[in-house]
Amino acid sequence: LDKKAIESVAFGNASTDISLLKRYCSFKNESNNGTFIQVPDKYCSFLFAKVQWADWLIGLVLLIISIICLCLCLFLLVKILQSLLKGTVKSIIFKMVNANFPGMFKHLTPYLALLVGCILTILVQSSSIFTSTLTPLVGLGIITIERVYPFTLGSNIGTTITGIMAALTATSEKDLRNSLQIALCHTFFNIIGILIWFPIPFMRFPIPMAKNLGEIAAKYRWFAVLYIVCAFFLIPLIVFGL
Known part of the structure; x- marks a missing residue:
């Protein structure tokens, strides 16, 4: 991406035909009536660098390709899990993942699952990866929907940590304050949603x-x-x- 073009768009100084893609990565000096000007010398090494398409068209093509790859990966993931998790292995994993605390602590089990979902999402830095892994496990009957529900809610909290970490990289006090405000809005929005839909069993x-x-x-x-x-x-x- 062209950093200067992004800055121009952010400050409202961009022209209507500006491209966010940086097509040339190196320039050379050429003499023009005694003055030297920089002209493009070498294309950047990304997929559509040499294709004169509009940004929206390139984005659409990449979106379609990514959706196809995602569906293919999920399909292969399900097939692999089906071949691996059979018989005794499936029964053992089912009992371990869906087990509850004994006695009066039984009601604390979903909160532990919520915490585990949050921590695992922080570790992998992606709620999409975490939930995409859980979804086929539910389809295979290894994890119940009642158990995957707190996992997913915890993942929604864990995914906000990435935004907070990115906000902390701001260099100036003003940028830090503004970026943290946005990141914390995301965090508290998800926490409030969990407080509405999770603690009271009737609201689930x-x-x-x-x-x-x-x-x-x-x-x-x-x-x-x-x-x-x-x-x-x-x-x-x-x-x-x-």
């Missing part, structure tokens, strides 16, 4: 909702695509369009 209705949606998607495969399009594209467009 995302669990039965997930089960119902899963049953419908298993029966009607097209419903899963419809749900993704509506939840992640149409509804946000309608809300933000208003």
Whole structure:
């Protein structure tokens, strides 16, 4: 990416035809009527450096490629787990992951799962990786939805730590204050959501909702695509369009 172009966009000084991609990585000096000017010498070594496409088109192509790669990786992950986790191994893992504390401490088990989800997400620096790993395990029947629910909520807290760490790299006091405000907004937003939907068992209705949606998607495969399009594209467009 072209750092100068990004700065121009951030400060509102960019022209309408500016490109955020840095296509040339080296320049050479050429004489022009006694004055030296810099002209492009060598293309940068990224995929679309030599293709004269608009930024939005390159972004769209990369988005499609990334979605295909993601789906392929998840498909292969499920196949590998299906071949590895069978019989006795599956039973042992199921009992270990879904076990509860004994006696009166039973109700503390989900909170431990929430903490584990938070810590593991901090370690891998990605909630997407963590939840994408858990999803096929639920499909294989190794982890119950009731147990993966606190794991996912903890992951939502752990993923905000990356933003806080990035904010702490600010050099000036003003930049540090502004960046920390945004990072903490993300953190407290997720924490407040967890306080609403987790501590009171009655409020954990995302669990039965997930089960119902899963049953419908298993029966009607097209419903899963419809749900993704509506939840992640149409509804946000309608809300933000208003």
